[in-house]
Amino acid sequence: METLTTLKTRRSCRAYKADHIEEEKLNAIVEAGTYAPTGMGKQSPIILVIKDKEIRDQLAKINAAVLGADIDPFYGAPDVVVVLADKSMPTYVYDGSLVMGNMMNAAADLGVASCWVHRAKEEFESEEGKAILKKLGIEGDYEGIGNLILGYAAKPAGEAAPRKADYIYSI
Numbered sequence: 001m002e003t004l005t006t007l008k009t010r011r012s013c014r015a016y017k018a019d020h021i022e023e024e025k026l027n028a029i030v031e032a033g034t035y036a037p038t039g040m041g042k043q044s045p046i047i048l049v050i051k052d053k054e055i056r057d058q059l060a061k062i063n064a065a066v067l068g069a070d071i072d073p074f075y076g077a078p079d080v081v082v083v084l085a086d087k088s089m090p091t092y093v094y095d096g097s098l099v100m101g102n103m104m105n106a107a108a109d110l111g112v113a114s115c116w117v118h119r120a121k122e123e124f125e126s127e128e129g130k131a132i133l134k135k136l137g138i139e140g141d142y143e144g145i146g147n148l149i150l151g152y153a154a155k156p157a158g159e160a161a162p163r164k165a166d167y168i169y170s171i
Contacts, residue, residue, distance in 0.1 A: 006109045011157035013113035016077040019152055020051060025110045029150065030081060032106030036098035039091025045099045046142065048082040055132065056080050059123055063147065066122040073117055077149035082120055084133075084142040096145030103148055113153040120144025 021029075026049065033047055050056050059080060063073045074080060083099050085092035100116055107114040123129045124144040133142070 002109075003105075006105055008160065010105060010108035010114075011160070012115040013077075013149075013151075013153045013157060014075045014115060015154040016075055016113065016149070016151035017154050018076070018078055020078045021112050021150055021152070025107075025112055026051075026079060026150070028110060029103050029106045029112065033081075033083070033099040033103040036095070036102040038095040038098070039089060042089055042091075043095075044086040044089040044092045045096045045145065046084050046086075046138065047099065048084070048136070048138075050080040050082065051078075053078075058128065058132070059147070062123045062126055062128055063117065063119045066119045073119070074147070074149045075115065076154070077113075077115070077151040079150040081148040081150060082123075083145040083148065084120070084124060084138075085145050087141045087143050092143065093145065096143075100146045100148055107148075107150055112150055113157070115149050117147040117149055120147050123147075 030047055030049055038044055050059065056074070059082070060072050060074045064071055067073055081103060083096045085096035089095065104114045104116065121144045124133065124142065129144070
């Protein structure tokens with residue numbers, strides 16, 4: 001029942017304190033991502049844990065440029081985890097999405113706020129993004145699936161919106 005409660009109460013956070021999350025919690029969140037199901041068990045995704053402020057800010061700048069805005073698209077979150085997936089696998093987008101979901105739910109279970117921030121695809125299609133991967137020694141045909149921002153919420157999360165009436169059809 002604890003899992004169902006976590007799933008029902010997890011919310012995306014868009015305002016963070018500056019404190020990094022504890023290494024033990026970060027490792028547990030990332031490990032949860034590695035247990036996501038993947039097509040044919042091929043484990044097509046890779047996970048980048050970004051705690052370095054310079055690289056975090058560089059990714060935020062690339063992301064904001066794609067968005068066409070002069071903001072911090074990571075909402076001040078100190079830690080960013082990026083999921084990329086191997087495009088040679090036909091299930092790569094689904095695989096990476098499940099990794100993101102596992103990590104968001106694990107974060108909620110550990111009292112860590114999170115939010116999926118899009119535009120990772122565009123970030124790592126850019127020359128700057130490709131240079132980051134090269135600097136890290138990551139080779140291959142990877143596509144950015146999502147940025148998972150992590151930290152501690154600066155304000156309490158709101159209530160869940162009511163579920164729509166036609167969400168489920170039963171035959």
